[in-house]
Amino acid sequence: MKTSATRFSDSVEEYIKYRPGYPQQVIEILKEEIDLNPRSIIADIGSGTGISSALFVNNGNKVLAVEPNREMREAAELIYLNNSNFTSINGTAQQTSLPQHSIDIIFCAQAFHWFNTTETKIEFSRILQPNGDMVFVWNVRKDENDFQKDYETILRHIPEYNKVTHKNISDEDISDFFAPKRIHKKNSC
Template sequence: MKNSTSRFSDRVDNYIKYRPGYPLEVLEHLKTNCGLTADSLIADIGSGTGISSRLFLDHHNTVYGVEPNQEMRHAAEKLLQEYTHFHSIDATAEKTHLPADSFDFIIAGQAFHWFSQELARQEFQRIIHPNGWVVLIWNERQTDTTPFLIDYEQLLLEFATDYKQVNHTNLSREDFARFFHPHQLHTATLPSQQSFDLESLTGRLLSSSYAPNIGQTGYREILERLQEIFHQHQVNGAVDFKYDTNLYYGHIR
């Protein structure tokens, strides 16, 4: 299995272009249920190319983005350079180098399953305010709600290199319950969607670290199969990814 820090290094361009953002309803949910305001100080752990950071930056929050992958971190710094309240940190979830007792919210978008959970928990407890919130977010692609999504999931199971091993759905509710303060785990699910033509669908596939990339075994085969299922299911030249944007949040102190 590839190193979790470096495995996206050759995927950055596709990641920027084709990965989904997070719906604005995430902000509304956190405002209503966790007291999020524009003054809340945010630590975005595993901030990648800045997709999750941008959601909060547009809400006028100050965000510290912690990302160990050099290529992704540099991409975020370039994409978010207009935001003077974004601070890029070369560090890991387990050792963020952020000040203690400082943050109102710690967020992790599409990243928590890469962390060493117990070490990250200790670090999060160190940097968060006593009553601060940790919010773990995933855009979880629906796998069986349309014929296209069923075929796309089968494509990954057949051709993707370590899809089963790194899939974040390997995490159980018990894993989340252990991470948060006892009886403090809250969840929410919000709908979102992306539409793709063939070019952007190909980019979306190749943004995933488990998909064979150019020059790797299985690259030609997975793209041939992708084209087949696209042409089988497209309507007016497009197919849809439907997502459940899942939030797991609570206190850890």
Template sequence: MSSDPTKRFSNRVNDYVKYRPGYPSEVISTLQQECNLSANAVVADIGSGTGIFTALLLQQGYQVYAVEPNNDMQQAAVQHLGHHENFKPVSGTAAATTLNNKSVDLVVCAQAFHWFSNNETRTEFNRILVKDGYVALIWNNRLTNADDFATEYDALLKMDSIDYNKVNHQNISDIDFKLFFRDGIYKEITFPNLQVFDEDGLIGRAFSSSYVPAKDTAEGKAFLKLLQQLFEKYNKNGKVNFHYQTEIYLGRV
């Protein structure tokens, strides 16, 4: 596996598109209210990936700069969203977006900020945002103790994945947010979220994660067997649930 975070998902794009969770509708309405977004707002989706969150913004009629360094993921977004005239794919990074000064009303980072939490990112966001524009850091936080299945699935990741403990976004904490947001001030807003999977869905969801061994490796095949055993143990009527808390960290930089 590449140690470069911009390349980690290149061999997982199809599973990512099909099996990653979406976001509750309340997330968009919250951003509209909290950030006073006008109907013609310009948004930069940084680390936009395959465009899961970008699509929600486009549905509201916003112009969206989808900034993504991974070409494979960006091409998946282009294939899905390229028909939107307000969709602007950009090859760039969080620290070098290539966007113009003071050109966006809102920056969003959905399931991405833990890959680029640093001073260079803060400086870049401040450069591209209009005066007093907001940054929204958003995650679907999988609840690891929601039930026995969730507990054992998390234990499987800790034991048999590659670097789950190292790259887990839950390593981002209050101190990171206080250092990132202006004057250490930010608002946290949460909503429940849920995915329901059959066996194929669970396998796809697991292998969409960059810390799970690739399917075609010996480690990946061993992981798959353990995952299938977990499904066999816990499925109810052929289904298992992933419970999430969708979290928004909102402030200025």
């Protein structure tokens, strides 16, 4: 089994083509709920090819995109070439190399389930402003038709999938990670 840092190295092109993006409503919710504004500095942790960074770059935010996978990071660097709002950083959730208390919002899209939560919590506390926010987002397949249900059943027969799926993360896991802050959960946009 590949590590989380090398897992997508040989499928970057497919990742760019087929990985779903995130709806603009995420930005609207964050403006309303946590006062996101164009001056907010975003750390996109586990940024991959920059799919989630696009939300914030297009909102005028400075995005520090932290990604350990070289191939994914280089793809993002090409996508955002000459965009002054995007900075690519070779790092992990546990070791971002970002300055202490420099981040207004830590954003993790489809990534939290890859992190060593004990070390990541320490790092996030170090880089986040005292009044900063953490936002975790997942695109979730809805098992609302027979095809989707059968597809999930097939995936569940793959041992690796069962080890790495975000479905292994519970609300309690996230609450423990956020503590002493409280989580506010939105199920869909």
